[in-house]
Amino acid sequence: MSEKIGQHEGGAVLELKGLSKSFGGLHAVQDVDLKIFPGDRKAIIGPNGAGKTTLFNVVTGVLPATSGQVLLFGEDITGWQCHRRTALGMARTFQITSLFPKLTVLDNVLLAIKGLRRTKFVMWRPLSSYRDVYEKARRLLESAGYWNRRDVEVRNLSHGEQRQVEVILGLASDPRILLLDEPAAGLASGESQEMTEFLRRLDPELAILLIEHDMDVVFDFADHISVLHFGEVVEEGTTERIRRSEKVQEIYLGTG
Amino acid sequence: MKDGHAPRRKLLIVIAGLLALLMITPFTSSYVIVLITHALVFAILAMSLDILLGYTGLPSLGQAAYLGMGAYLTAILAARYQFGLDWTFWVVILMGILIGAATAALFGLLAIRAGGVYFLMITLALAMCVWGLAYRWNSLTGGDNGIILPPRPQFGIQLSDDVTFFYLVFGFFVVSLAMLYILVKSPFGRSLEGIRENELRMRILGYNTWLHKYIAFIIAGGFGGLAGVLWAHAHGLVSPEDVTLATSVDALLMVVLGGSGTLVGGAIGAGIVVFLREYLSTLVPWWQYVLGGVYVLTILYLPGGLMSIPERVRGWRASSPGRSLSDLRPTNS
Ligand SMILES: Nc1ncnc2c1ncn2[C@@H]1O[C@H](COP(=O)(O)OP(=O)(O)OP(=O)(O)O)[C@@H](O)[C@H]1O
Ligand SMILES: [Mg+2]
Numbered sequence: 001m002s003e004k005i006g007q008h009e010g011g012a013v014l015e016l017k018g019l020s021k022s023f024g025g026l027h028a029v030q031d032v033d034l035k036i037f038p039g040d041r042k043a044i045i046g047p048n049g050a051g052k053t054t055l056f057n058v059v060t061g062v063l064p065a066t067s068g069q070v071l072l073f074g075e076d077i078t079g080w081q082c083h084r085r086t087a088l089g090m091a092r093t094f095q096i097t098s099l100f101p102k103l104t105v106l107d108n109v110l111l112a113i114k115g116l117r118r119t120k121f122v123m124w125r126p127l128s129s130y131r132d133v134y135e136k137a138r139r140l141l142e143s144a145g146y147w148n149r150r151d152v153e154v155r156n157l158s159h160g161e162q163r164q165v166e167v168i169l170g171l172a173s174d175p176r177i178l179l180l181d182e183p184a185a186g187l188a189s190g191e192s193q194e195m196t197e198f199l200r201r202l203d204p205e206l207a208i209l210l211i212e213h214d215m216d217v218v219f220d221f222a223d224h225i226s227v228l229h230f231g232e233v234v235e236e237g238t239t240e241r242i243r244r245s246e247k248v249q250e251i252y253l254g255t256g
Numbered sequence: 257m258k259d260g261h262a263p264r265r266k267l268l269i270v271i272a273g274l275l276a277l278l279m280i281t282p283f284t285s286s287y288v289i290v291l292i293t294h295a296l297v298f299a300i301l302a303m304s305l306d307i308l309l310g311y312t313g314l315p316s317l318g319q320a321a322y323l324g325m326g327a328y329l330t331a332i333l334a335a336r337y338q339f340g341l342d343w344t345f346w347v348v349i350l351m352g353i354l355i356g357a358a359t360a361a362l363f364g365l366l367a368i369r370a371g372g373v374y375f376l377m378i379t380l381a382l383a384m385c386v387w388g389l390a391y392r393w394n395s396l397t398g399g400d401n402g403i404i405l406p407p408r409p410q411f412g413i414q415l416s417d418d419v420t421f422f423y424l425v426f427g428f429f430v431v432s433l434a435m436l437y438i439l440v441k442s443p444f445g446r447s448l449e450g451i452r453e454n455e456l457r458m459r460i461l462g463y464n465t466w467l468h469k470y471i472a473f474i475i476a477g478g479f480g481g482l483a484g485v486l487w488a489h490a491h492g493l494v495s496p497e498d499v500t501l502a503t504s505v506d507a508l509l510m511v512v513l514g515g516s517g518t519l520v521g522g523a524i525g526a527g528i529v530v531f532l533r534e535y536l537s538t539l540v541p542w543w544q545y546v547l548g549g550v551y552v553l554t555i556l557y558l559p560g561g562l563m564s565i566p567e568r569v570r571g572w573r574a575s576s577p578g579r580s581l582s583d584l585r586p587t588n589s
């Protein structure tokens with residue numbers, strides 16, 4: 001390739017070109033175009049069943065795309081398996097908490113950090129003996145205020161705490177783009193405020209794409225919003241613009 | 257911290273148990289020595305299965321295939337070519353491990369892609385293929401009659417002496433246990449646990465979960481092959497019976513009974529199953545139903561197996577009257 005776009009300043013981290021996904025006759029995602037640059041704080045909103053999670057699943061390789069392209073740092077990764085996308089700098093969290101329930105908080109994070117290291121195949125030395133991995137886990141957990149709970153099994157955490165650990169695992173691979181699927185799902189309003197503040201404290205260079213139903217979180221966090229409806233992007237623009245958009249009002253009032 | 261000394265204590269208990277076994281066995285009857293040796297061989301098979309079932313969450317119903325490959329290899333080399341009856345025994349050990357691993361590498365290509373109950377069915381079917389070979393390929397395997405092995409190897413030491421052979425098998429068992437114990441604590445071993453708990457998340461974290469499962473499958477096959485070599489010499493006869501579904505199910509029963517995901521549990525289960533079967537079969541004609549009943553009762557009432565009993569007792573104590581608030585902290589199960 002003559003132009004290695006991703007390596008240069010100004011290149012998009014993630015680009016979706018006409019991305020579509022159908023389940024039989026159901027067009028869950030249709031012809032979505034999207035560009036995300038380093039440091040972007042973008043959000044995707046839309047009513048239940050709009051196709052938001054499906055979009056993430058196609059972008060991260062959990063589901064194969066029906067048509068269209070996913071470019072990561074300019075590289076076409078449409079057919080790639082999940083783990084290779086992660087290796088290139090993509091990370092995500094899940095709408096339905098997806099952790100290792102019987103492992104401790106610390107072990108969850110250690111596994112997450114190891115995911116991109118070659119030493120994940122080592123068989124003759126305990127995982128706990130890797131100082132650098134341990135120190136990194138410590139830093140991550142301390143930044144989120146979970147270091148003193150590191151020995152608690154994840155299944156014994158509250159829902160709100162599990163949502164937070166979900167995000168910590170997303171950060172463990174030092175991603176350059178993070179896809180957050182409703183991080184505030186099921187949180188009390190105080191908790192989701194904390195979550196928003198935590199997200200705002202993240203590395204400003206990290207590109208973040210957020211799916212969220214809680215409009216307080218969205219308006220607080222994102223500077224650009226895309227509205228998905230029946231799998232299509234029906235409106236996009238600055239937070240201010242979406243806030244005023246009649247079309248969006250209609251969709252959310254159920255008349256759209 | 258809270259549980260800082262628990263792992264060390266468990267380790268000490270296991271070491272004490274092994275030492276006791278090592279010292280007491282030679283003073284038991286010759287019959288019991290043979291049974292303990294058999295149990296140790298099956299303990300290696302059970303632990304290899306535990307890597308799949310307990311740690312990776314892969315319920316293999318075909319572990320007998322690798323035992324069979326190792327056992328037939330040993331028997332054919334010994335009976336036909338008189339190979340492996342002196343120091344070359346060690347070569348056969350190596351070959352047995354390799355043939356188990358190679359068979360697993362082949363089967364794994366077919367089985368690993370399938371999930372859940374399909375994995376179970378495919379491993380079952382593949383093991384049946386091995387059984388079919390053993391049963392039908394008369395010229396090589398002796399068909400239904402199997403192969404009777406010449407007396408055990410001797411290289412300075414006489415393995416035909418049951419006590420000496422017990423020491424040897426005990427040595428292999430301890431080394432296997434130690435290697436697998438180190439494995440399950442390693443980054444690779446922990447990744448298997450992660451796959452058991454949540455495979456999709458592991459993929460998203462950057463793990464090629466197929467590869468990890470495949471490697472685990474091959475390792476389990478290698479230890480299965482090792483158990484096969486030892487089994488051939490322990491039993492002195494290798495026949496299609498060794499490769500039947502019943503053997504695979506026995507291994508599964510051992511792991512579940514002792515406690516899956518504990519390694520040691522599989523070994524304890526092996527001891528119980530071997531002795532129970534031996535003594536029951538002399539007492540009652542329907543002993544198989546007893547084993548089946550034990551299996552069902554374990555799954556229903558003690559899903560964590562025998563190894564989970566201490567934990568249960570602790571939980572029961574904590575919830576009995578007179579507890580203090582500090583007892584209510586979440587326990588590490
Ligand atoms: N694996 C699948 N197989 C078939 N249909 C699916 C699958 N996943 C999602 N769908 C369907 O695709 C549509 C979009 O679902 P999706 O989960 O992407 O919506 P969403 O925007 O994330 O909704 P929510 O806000 O409730 O999370 C729904 O109609 C859903 O039933
Ligand atoms: Mg969703």
